[in-house]
Amino acid sequence: MADPLILSIDQGTTSSRAILFAKDGSSVFTAQQEFTQHFPNPGWVEHDPEEIWQTTLDVCRQAVAAASDKGVDIAAAGITNQRETTVIWDRKTGKAIHNAIVWQDRRTATFCNELKESGYEATFTAKTGLLLDPYFSATKIRWLLDNVEGARAAAENGDLLFGTIDSFLLWRFTKGAVHATDATNASRTLAFNIHTREWDDELLTILGIPRGMLPQVQDSSGEFGTIDSELLAGDITICGIAGDQQAATFGQVCLEPGTIKSTYGTGCFVLLNTGTEAVASDNKLLTTIGYQLNDQPTYAIEGSIFVAGAAVQWLRDGLGLIKSAEETEGMAEALDSNRGVYVVPAFTGLGAPYWDPEARGAIFGITRDTGVKELVRATLESVAFQTYDLFKAMSDDGVTPTKVRVDGGMVQNNWLCQFLANVLNIPVQRPVQTETTALGAAYLAGLHCGIYKSPEDLASNWQLDREFTPNIDAAQRDAMLADWEKAVAGVKRQTEV
Numbered sequence: 001m002a003d004p005l006i007l008s009i010d011q012g013t014t015s016s017r018a019i020l021f022a023k024d025g026s027s028v029f030t031a032q033q034e035f036t037q038h039f040p041n042p043g044w045v046e047h048d049p050e051e052i053w054q055t056t057l058d059v060c061r062q063a064v065a066a067a068s069d070k071g072v073d074i075a076a077a078g079i080t081n082q083r084e085t086t087v088i089w090d091r092k093t094g095k096a097i098h099n100a101i102v103w104q105d106r107r108t109a110t111f112c113n114e115l116k117e118s119g120y121e122a123t124f125t126a127k128t129g130l131l132l133d134p135y136f137s138a139t140k141i142r143w144l145l146d147n148v149e150g151a152r153a154a155a156e157n158g159d160l161l162f163g164t165i166d167s168f169l170l171w172r173f174t175k176g177a178v179h180a181t182d183a184t185n186a187s188r189t190l191a192f193n194i195h196t197r198e199w200d201d202e203l204l205t206i207l208g209i210p211r212g213m214l215p216q217v218q219d220s221s222g223e224f225g226t227i228d229s230e231l232l233a234g235d236i237t238i239c240g241i242a243g244d245q246q247a248a249t250f251g252q253v254c255l256e257p258g259t260i261k262s263t264y265g266t267g268c269f270v271l272l273n274t275g276t277e278a279v280a281s282d283n284k285l286l287t288t289i290g291y292q293l294n295d296q297p298t299y300a301i302e303g304s305i306f307v308a309g310a311a312v313q314w315l316r317d318g319l320g321l322i323k324s325a326e327e328t329e330g331m332a333e334a335l336d337s338n339r340g341v342y343v344v345p346a347f348t349g350l351g352a353p354y355w356d357p358e359a360r361g362a363i364f365g366i367t368r369d370t371g372v373k374e375l376v377r378a379t380l381e382s383v384a385f386q387t388y389d390l391f392k393a394m395s396d397d398g399v400t401p402t403k404v405r406v407d408g409g410m411v412q413n414n415w416l417c418q419f420l421a422n423v424l425n426i427p428v429q430r431p432v433q434t435e436t437t438a439l440g441a442a443y444l445a446g447l448h449c450g451i452y453k454s455p456e457d458l459a460s461n462w463q464l465d466r467e468f469t470p471n472i473d474a475a476q477r478d479a480m481l482a483d484w485e486k487a488v489a490g491v492k493r494q495t496e497v
Helices: 049-068 108-118 119-129 138-146 151-156 165-173 201-207 243-250 309-318 327-333 372-396 414-424 438-447 454-463 474-489
Strands: 004-012 015-021 027-034 074-081 086-091 160-164 180-182 216-217 221-226 236-242 260-264 268-275 286-293 294-305 342-344 363-364 402-406 428-431 464-468
Touching: 004 049, 004 165, 004 438, 015 049, 015 372, 015 438, 027 049, 049 165, 074 165, 074 243, 074 438, 086 138, 086 151, 086 165, 108 119, 108 138, 119 201, 138 151, 138 160, 138 201, 151 160, 160 165, 165 180, 165 221, 165 236, 180 236, 201 221, 201 464, 221 438, 236 243, 236 438, 243 260, 243 268, 243 286, 243 294, 243 438, 260 438, 268 372, 294 372, 309 372, 309 438, 327 372, 327 414, 342 372, 342 474, 372 474, 402 414, 414 464, 414 474
Parallel strands: 004 074, 074 236, 180 216, 260 402, 402 428
Antiparallel strands: 004 015, 015 027, 086 160, 221 236, 260 268, 268 294, 286 294, 342 363, 428 464
């Protein structure tokens, strides 16, 4: 009998996936379904929770069927999810009261500014490690309670529940038996004190959020509940949950202080493990919980870029300039330079280290001979330049990485990885298994169910596929970065404090 597999449920921003992982970290089956993106107003982004649920259930059923066909058991399941995306649903019916408000959504910018003007940001940052930005969940909760008819009264009566996507899926998979989340997802809400590791009553009062709506917070590896057998055949217990970027950090086995990973999916997220110390940034980076095992949190510093792969998706779906992301590598390679063209993809504002929700995207340096290849290359370059901004902020905080592990769909592009190494001026390491977000959820589940005895067992699974080392001179790098800085200045709306 083959060793049992682990089911990883990866609910992302643009698609839902189910991946079966073997003990050695290799994936043996993947099912994926994209779902609809809704843009009801400029800067607003929504998802249909029922479509998220149905696509997730469909891919999980495909994975369970594949395991059955192979004659292999599934030992446990893990969930990883798009963080900060906010759902409120009826406790009795399980139906959402409104579309999910996605992490990219900017509709609460005015409320965030009001909180800042009232002098609350220092309080929020001290307790949560976050900044007052529409990115996070709590102001989205406030918006739903204030704008959906009857929602606030229902919430105060105990009839409504809030969850990030992991909580919503857990509730559905257990048919309402479990309302819980893990510490990593809780740490992204603006309502969770990362030091006491409890929902914070002072912050909830400021935000106007009833405490009874909130899920129980657990370790990232532990028993969350068993999936109802009417939904998936067999008794499959969910034994791990982590927000996508923390899961990727775990999947990259960045378990020692000082290790760093950068994930390139819809957005780009850099996490630096700081161990048991919650290090505060002086340069607008975030302090967050990287993972929590045995009631012991491991903290991280994070830099968040809202648009990375989403910019390539825009080239494909919005502009029709490419048919697939795979085309971009050859198009960028075909040029010897960016020819002075810079794209700043601030489609939903600028994330770290600028935190400007009012900024919007722009293209600079267009001439008569600018064509599709120039726009494609400039779009790819913008991902590396934005990553540089995060690394510079970390350096200004006293942390200078000497190498970085990368993952996510975009890092299949060799040209991008090389350009990233050139801009960061450090080696970029791409592992054999780049689906590290899903893998991290599998590792967390596998730890609890006994497939792995300790986190140290995971280190041998990490294998280097290719290392990219810098190959341009300092003057060339500095010139590009100076032009990038001018381009960013051209889209910023808010004056930095």
